[in-house]
Amino acid sequence: SAVISQKPSRDICQRGTSLTIQCQVDSQVTMMFWYRQQPGQSLTLIATANQGSEATYESGFVIDKFPISRPNLTFSTLTVSNMSPEDSSIYLCSVPGAGSPYNEQFFGPGTRLTVL
Amino acid sequence: AQTVTQSQPEMSVQEAETVTLSCTYDTSENNYYLFWYKQPPSRQMILVIRQEAYKQQNATENRFSVNFQKAAKSFSLKISDSQLGDTAMYFCAFLTDSGTYKYIFGTGTRLKVLA
Known part of the structure; x- marks a missing residue:
C-alpha cells in the first residue's frame, strides 16, 4: 500500500488568487494523478504527472490554469x-x-x- | 469513449441487511478492469473490490461481492450483513489495460446504513 498526505487539507481563497497543493507519498512512484471532485459529483482526472517529464493534461484542463510540478518520485504539486x-x-x-x-x-x- | 453510470444517487439499508448498488458501463474494449471504491465521510477513498473483465468468476471480498455481467456491461456491488461503517459514498470505476491507467468514475451512490 501507499500512504499519501496532502497539504493543505482545506483552504478558503479569494477569486483571482492561486493555491498550490502538495502531495507526498511514502514510497517512490513513477506515476501520480491529480483529480478534481466537484461538490456531490464524481472524480475527474486533471492530469497525469510522471517524474522527469511534462504532465499530461486531460481534455478541459490546461497547464496555464493547473500547472503541475513533479520534482522527484515521492512528491508533486498542483497549482x-x-x-x-x-x-x-x-x-x-x-x-x-x-x-x-x-x-x-x-x-x-x-x-x-x-x-x- | 468509455462511460460509467450509477443510477442510484442515494440508498439506505438497515443494519445487517443486504443491499445492491448498480453500475453500468460502456466500452468497446475487450480487456479492462472494474472497481468499486468507498469514500467514507471525511476520509480517504479506499478500494472495496476489483474485477478483471477476462475472468468470468465474480469477485468476492468478505461481505462484498459483485455481479459482473460482461455482455450486459453491468457491474453491481452486493453488500451483505451491512454495518454502520459501510456508510459511505461508493464509486464504480473503469480502467482499460491500454497503458494510460486512467480511471473513469461513475457519479457515485451515497449509502447510508441505518441502525
Missing part, C-alpha cells in the same frame, strides 16, 4: 491559478499500487478548496 468560484472542489492526488497499476490506486485525503 490552481487565477481561481474563480467554479474552482471550488476537492482536489485529490493518487498513485497506482505497487506490483501492477491495474490492481488499485491509493488516494490522498484531498484538499477542500473554497473560492469566494
Whole structure:
C-alpha cells in the first residue's frame, strides 16, 4: 500500500488568487494523478504527472490554469491559478499500487478548496 | 469513449441487511478492469473490490461481492450483513489495460446504513 498526505487539507481563497497543493507519498512512484471532485459529483482526472517529464493534461484542463510540478518520485504539486468560484472542489492526488497499476490506486485525503 | 453510470444517487439499508448498488458501463474494449471504491465521510477513498473483465468468476471480498455481467456491461456491488461503517459514498470505476491507467468514475451512490 501507499500512504499519501496532502497539504493543505482545506483552504478558503479569494477569486483571482492561486493555491498550490502538495502531495507526498511514502514510497517512490513513477506515476501520480491529480483529480478534481466537484461538490456531490464524481472524480475527474486533471492530469497525469510522471517524474522527469511534462504532465499530461486531460481534455478541459490546461497547464496555464493547473500547472503541475513533479520534482522527484515521492512528491508533486498542483497549482490552481487565477481561481474563480467554479474552482471550488476537492482536489485529490493518487498513485497506482505497487506490483501492477491495474490492481488499485491509493488516494490522498484531498484538499477542500473554497473560492469566494 | 468509455462511460460509467450509477443510477442510484442515494440508498439506505438497515443494519445487517443486504443491499445492491448498480453500475453500468460502456466500452468497446475487450480487456479492462472494474472497481468499486468507498469514500467514507471525511476520509480517504479506499478500494472495496476489483474485477478483471477476462475472468468470468465474480469477485468476492468478505461481505462484498459483485455481479459482473460482461455482455450486459453491468457491474453491481452486493453488500451483505451491512454495518454502520459501510456508510459511505461508493464509486464504480473503469480502467482499460491500454497503458494510460486512467480511471473513469461513475457519479457515485451515497449509502447510508441505518441502525
